[in-house]
Amino acid sequence: MKYILFIALLLFSTHLVISQNTQSEIDGGEHGYVPEQSECLNEQQRQLIIQQLKSQSLLLKSEGRLAFSEENRGTNPLFIWPVQKKQGLEYNSVWSISNYVDHNPTSPNALLDYNCGSRTYDTSSGYDHQGLDIFTWPFSWKQMDNDDAEIIAAAAGQIIAKSDGNFDRSCDFSTITPWNAIYIQHSDGSVAWYGHMKNGSLTTKNVGDTVVVGEYLGIVGSSGVSTGPHLHFEVWQDGTYTQLIDPYVGACNSLNSVSWWNSQKPYTNPGINAVLTHSANVDFNNCPNSETTNESDNFMLNDMAYFYIYLRDQYIGSMFNVKIIRPDGSYLLDADYTSTNDYYASYWWWSRVVDMEGIWQWQATYEGETVIHSFSVGALSIDDEELQELSVYPNPFSDTISINSSTIIHSVTIFDFTGKSVVLFEKKSPEGIRELDLSTLSQGIYFADIKGDNKEQKVIKLLKK
Structure with missing residues (x-):
């Protein structure tokens, strides 16, 4: 499964149009571009997992502990979103989407997602992407190290298998190490796979235990065939593992005719993931090293501060506004920008000298959403x-x-x-x-x-x- 970190820092040519008369330098670029993909599980690993799932289910049934039964089969679950930020994290959001399920069985480079787009991948070996890839943004490695992005149960069910203890800082497709994962069967017999989890982060619950919707399962990681922290969420209709489910309903979903989401998110889901202040520029570093973020909310008078916004699903023609607001209500910066490119994840930054003591506001507005980040300058910055x-x-x-x-x-x-x-x-x-x-x-x-x-x-x- 894929997710390569690619940072394109576009100095002096930012692919944004500035909508104001005064000069307002902006730098930044795209995060998350992927030139190639690979299956997250080779065929041998996939078959071993299926064999394990069938064996565990038979064992639970023989012990009278299998929650699912044909006689009491329920309707298909309606999933909540399986990734959430940890409590107390000030980021506005922690994720973006890189890939949906591929509905075109031809390969390679025959791509068709549920919405008739190409936000998916296949490989020359004949693999068509079978799940939803949710990657963490911003600062994927820092988020993983700090347990910032939690994987939660999209629906209630029973743990029928789990795998932990595997290396979780994969950066390329060459590894043969299995992923860390948890597998949950629902009341209708369907099974959700949660893959690429952080080593040692999985719930302490055992195989056979039940979970409720929204319950903690683990942390987003990069175990198995992966190039950065993300969750691979894959759903099968039943324990035969012959019929894949795409939770999204759409004109080109050839697998199921109804949505399996409690509230299906838009195909393109633009938003603000974070609005942050920094004491120096962010260093995204090379995989798998954690980013050097230099985040700071406290500055001395006349310090140089760095103002960053982190967006997801920025699309051509979309506009955002940024404001740096002094304690007296005046603006150090107030500017609108229009994107001339599409980005799954992007970041933009400005540097300014903070010239007044007190509580400042760094504010961004995008797609009708406003996020405000407060920071202090001067006397309130003393540590x-x-x-x-x-x-x-x-x-x-x-x-x-x-x-x-x-x-x-x-x-x-x-x-x-x-x-x-x-x-x-x-x-x-x-x-x-x-x-x-x-x-x-x-x-x-x-x-x-x-x-x-x-x-x-x-x-x-x-x-x-």
Whole structure:
């Protein structure tokens, strides 16, 4: 299965049209271009999996533990999306799609997805892509290392097999190492395959255990034949593994006539995956090294800051707007851009000197969606050496947070994302401030400006869920 990381940094020729009179430099490019593909499982591996699945099902049945039965066969499941961001991750989204199921049995280079497009692949050996490829974006390797993209059960069912312990940082098609995967049978007998998982991340549940819809299964990885972290989601109609299912309904789906999604996503699904600030340019590094992202929400006055947006399914003629908003409401940047290319995943960035103290906003609007990222400049950017070990928990929080610090905390000021002070806590005992009741705050992003008895200072971003 395929997913090659390809970063095309298009300096001075960005394939975007700037819709404003003032000069506004922009750099960036495409992420996720794939010049060739290969099957994620060779035929021998696939047959071994099918044999294992049949054997495990027979064993569960002989033990009276197989949940599926012909007598009580249910209707086909309606899937939820099988990838979600972990709780507390500030990215707006963590995925994009690289490939759908191929419905043209001719090969090679005879491509036909469910929507009559060519967002799929086949190989010269006769393999037609049999699943949905969902890759992580932005920062696939960092996401994998930090467990940011979780694979969840698209439907309730029973684990009938699982495979773990295999190498998970594959970068090419030459490996013969199997993938890490979990296989779930549903009440109608259909079976979903979740492949390429991170080593050691699979649920601790055993074969024979049941899962509910949305339950954690593992982390998106790059095990098996793979060139980057992604989930291969493959569905079979029953335990004979002779009839493939494409969950998407469309004019060129030759396998099934109805959608298996609870809410089918559009074929092209443009969106904002992240709006981030950085202290230096991002280094995407070579596979399989984790990206050096240089993410930062705190800057000193007159620092150079780097402003990035990360988009999925950017299409020709689509427009996005970006704004860098000072604490006083004035704009350091306000510009519209129109794409002259199609991108499955893209990134664009600007560098600017931040020239005013306070809480800033970095904002992007695309396809009717606006994402705001707040960051601080100046006094609120101080991270005192004496408070480097200070931490707050839980974060994200619901009502209260605790402060873990060897330094006595004198005061804590809570600012909202606009820079307005909303709550002030002051020391009332020799032990200092150890707990904050923030139950009156609405959901959203806040900054805690924490000061010690000797004027030490640290700012921590908080997220109320």
